[in-house]
Amino acid sequence: MAERNDISDLLTFIGREGDWRERLQEVVAEHLMPALEEFEIDHDGLIDLLGEQWSGVLWGCGFEDFLSCRYEDGNIVDLYLKRRGWKETALNRDYFAALRDTPVSLYEVSDVQPGTSMALRDLLTDADPVTVREKSASRTMKQWDRIAVRVVAQRDHHVISGALLPFRTETVEFLFEGLRDALKLKKRDALRLSREQLLGCAPIFTAAWLFTELDRVLSPAEIQLSNSDGDDVQFHDLRFPLASGVTQKAVAERLDRVKVFEPEGPKFWNWLAVCKGKGGKAGGGIMLDTQMDGATVLGTLELKGKALLVNVNSAARAVRVEALVTEACGDLLKRPLTAIRTMEQMRSQHHDDGAQDGADAIPPEIARQLMQEHMDRHYRETLDAPIPALGGKSPRAAVRTSAGRKKVVEWLKYLENGSARQEGGPIAGYDFGWMWEELGLQDLRK
Incomplete structure (x- = not known):
């Protein structure tokens, strides 16, 4: 969460209002309990498995959802601003009001400027990509990462909310299945949601992340x-x-x-x-x-x-x-x-072998050059090789159809994201741009 917004007084206010405090607990439970019951663990067990940090982020997912909830007697943000808004800065008042009306969605990360900003494309709506100002998250995000978060408009720019969940490929698939079930959509139907639908589906995002992460921690798959x-x-x-x-x-x-x-x-x-x-x-x-x-x-x-x-x-x-x-x-x-x-x-x-201080060890810059040359040769040949993720077609063959082009774009993003995550390794800075151009997909690299 950005450093500029302070929610401490809002939390204190909620804690003093019995009905609202209980409502917050109910909303948080709606986000967490399906997974906790399925895996038969309690809150302490959740902390033991995922750590205090993620426990706090998950609570934040429920808290932000609660801020958007409207009951017969009103909305907590409206009530707080009416009674205590005079104590808040104008920036905080605007932020709370915007967060109240902003749904969570799934975003794809691109154009990362570490410590400054990153561009986000909403994968569930037709909204235009938006650049958000962000110091901390932009230092860890990589090209083509996918995250569940709320993108909040704040005066002349955008920021992200505090509850951010990174989504792996399997988590995205779990989320899409959950959204289709909840909205009674068929598999062939385009997954495009309205603002109201996204607001109503917020617990599904948390549950998708929690189910897949707990399953990964409790039943780590052996790589075959x-x-x-x-x-x-x-x-x-x-x-x-x-x-x-x-x-x-x-x-x-x-x-x-x-x-x-x-x-x-x-x-x-x-x-x-x-x-x-x-x-x-x-x-x-x-x-x-x-x-x-x-x-x-x-x-x-x-x-x-x-x-x-x-x-x-x-x-x-x-x-x-x-x-x-x-x-x-x-x-x-x-x-x-x-x-x-x-x-x-x-x-x-x-x-x-790596731990030994061998006098004949390859210098890092030479190792990187050799790896780059190897990857160039490897991916040059891969463009004409059958790829399971492309239905057994080669990338050159797959791009000949509209459906195939979409699969190739996802495949390229998967390769590029995996390479970017090899921090410190010789392939971390590998430039896949030539592959996008070779396949005629450079306009879709955004």
Whole structure:
């Protein structure tokens, strides 16, 4: 909440008025109780799970909704301004009156100026985008974040209210389902709400956030990683010792004859899928694979010292590559020794390696440049690759239809937002602008 508005006297006034105090408690309960009852926790449990900060924000969602409620004997803001308005500054009086009449909505963040302002586009109405003055929230918001908040007009500018909830993708979906159910809308109906409808649906915003956050905290989903074959990711390192008297050159000549082993230097090969551009089979988890010239890289092979080292990311691929290498090299190689590493072990090894002060560590500026170049190549190939989020179509193919263009825009925003949130990482500042232009969507990047 902006620093200029002081609600302490208003809160004191409500606390002294029995009926109004009870009404406030009822409205706050309407926001919180459905989720608390579903997960069988009380207010103390809510604090333990989400922290004092979010407990306060959730209470604020109910409080701001209460300010807009109108009862037979009136509205609390009207009553307060009538009895105590003379004690407030003109700025506070205007703010309370505007907050009373302003509904909560879901906004998409863009054009963030940290510590100064950010542009917000209402996703539930046809209102024009608005720039709000905001110091604290604009320091943490990223391009394409989505937030539930009230945008309040204040004289010659706009500000946001104090109760701000960040919405993840799954929270947005939960909210949209809740709004459609409440308003009895069909799935194909456009989700465009009037001011009165938004005022009446305020508890749904809080409930959507609370349901998804409590579910995430109480039942953290394990990230399921699979490769494009649909195999669970499990890294296999095969070490084929060279037979006595065998040279690296002899082995390299045999490997060069294997059609699916693409040389990348005299001692290194990429094992490529036979069918280029093949769509991934990964389900609801994350697909982990690398593309090269439109073909999936199934593994890598490298001659090092007196051994051939082969790396793949699943047990099934380990069996297949062993058969290919054995058939190609015959008695030039001995039977392989295989080391298996899980994703968790890989993370731990990466952390331990990063903690060491290696003299040959890559300078940050070089690492960033290498990552930028890698991402350029990766996304250049991705534009022509089938994407599950686009119904299995490539981005270039999907933009040919109106519905496809909308999906591609959402996909690009998802990529850009995820990159911006990698603070301090080499991909945090990656510029996706060229992809919008390449796909002819630059006018929709707003």
